[in-house]
Amino acid sequence: GAVVSQHPSRVICKSGTSVKIECRSLDFQATTMFWYRQFPKQSLMLMATSNEGSKATYEQGVEKDKFLINHASLTLSTLTVTSAHPEDSSFYICSARKNHYGRGAHYEQYFGPGTRLTVT
Amino acid sequence: DQQVKQNSPSLSVQEGRISILNCDYTNSMFDYFLWYKKYPAEGPTFLISISSIKDKNEDGRFTVFLNKSAKHLSLHIVPSQPGDSAVYFCAASPGLTDSWGKLQFGAGTQVVVTP
Numbered sequence: 652g653a654v655v656s657q658h659p660s661r662v663i664c665k666s667g668t669s670v671k672i673e674c675r676s677l678d679f680q681a682t683t684m685f686w687y688r689q690f691p692k693q694s695l696m697l698m699a700t701s702n703e704g705s706k707a708t709y710e711q712g713v714e715k716d717k718f719l720i721n722h723a724s725l726t727l728s729t730l731t732v733t734s735a736h737p738e739d740s741s742f743y744i745c746s747a748r749k750n751h752y753g754r755g756a757h758y759e760q761y762f763g764p765g766t767r768l769t770v771t
Numbered sequence: 772d773q774q775v776k777q778n779s780p781s782l783s784v785q786e787g788r789i790s791i792l793n794c795d796y797t798n799s800m801f802d803y804f805l806w807y808k809k810y811p812a813e814g815p816t817f818l819i820s821i822s823s824i825k826d827k828n829e830d831g832r833f834t835v836f837l838n839k840s841a842k843h844l845s846l847h848i849v850p851s852q853p854g855d856s857a858v859y860f861c862a863a864s865p866g867l868t869d870s871w872g873k874l875q876f877g878a879g880t881q882v883v884v885t886p
Contacts, residue, residue, distance in 0.1 A: 653878075655814070685873065693878070694860065694874075694877060694878045694879055695815070695876045697873060697875070697876075718851035742812070743786055744815070746814075746874075758803075763814045765812065765813060765814045
């Protein structure tokens with residue numbers, strides 16, 4: 652397998668402040684990372700695709716000005732929740748894609764441990 | 772619109788027996804499928820995957836079967852162990868396109884393995 656880390660693992664912030672979450676691929680380079688959100692007892696919802704060196708692409712309904720994504724290097728993507736509100740409280744999970752090109756091209760996608768955000 | 776469906780929210784199985792988890796999908800553009808295991812407050816752990824050119828992939832106790840014509844896949848775990856108790860997610864992705872890797876997840880199936 653491969654290792655993806657997230658920092659912090661949990662954060663509590665006040666309404667109106669901004670929070671940055673980091674996602675790192677520790678033992679491989681990831682040109683593409685993904686950010687997901689999971690509400691209690693629900694599935695993971697893809698929020699955006701983070702591409703190294705270019706702008707992130709957001710899924711329908713996700714506010715790009717609220718959830719700022721920066722993929723500054725091949726091992727780091729950050730998600731900043733700006734002007735957080737209680738409804739932004741959730742479990743945020745990133746994943747990093749490890750590509751295998753050539754014949755039988757395929758990929759593996761490894762997830763970070765998640766970040767629990769609580770906005771008070 | 773839920774493109775990946777896991778219609779069984781829970782499954783209880785005795786230790787040593789087979790666990791069978793089912794997943795259906797509606798998008799014919801999907802051609803790569805993955806199964807993940809997830810514990811509460813943790814990220815999903817990759818278990819096994821299968822591409823649409825195959826109908827079976829096996830890795831240890833885990834086997835995934837794909838029926839493209841029925842748009843159905845299943846995960847078999849045999850023998851089931853208490854440590855297998857977790858939520859299992861089925862995920863699907865389009866092929867080698869710009870959307871490669873954009874996973875659509877099912878709702879998950881809670882598996883409980885009893886002694």
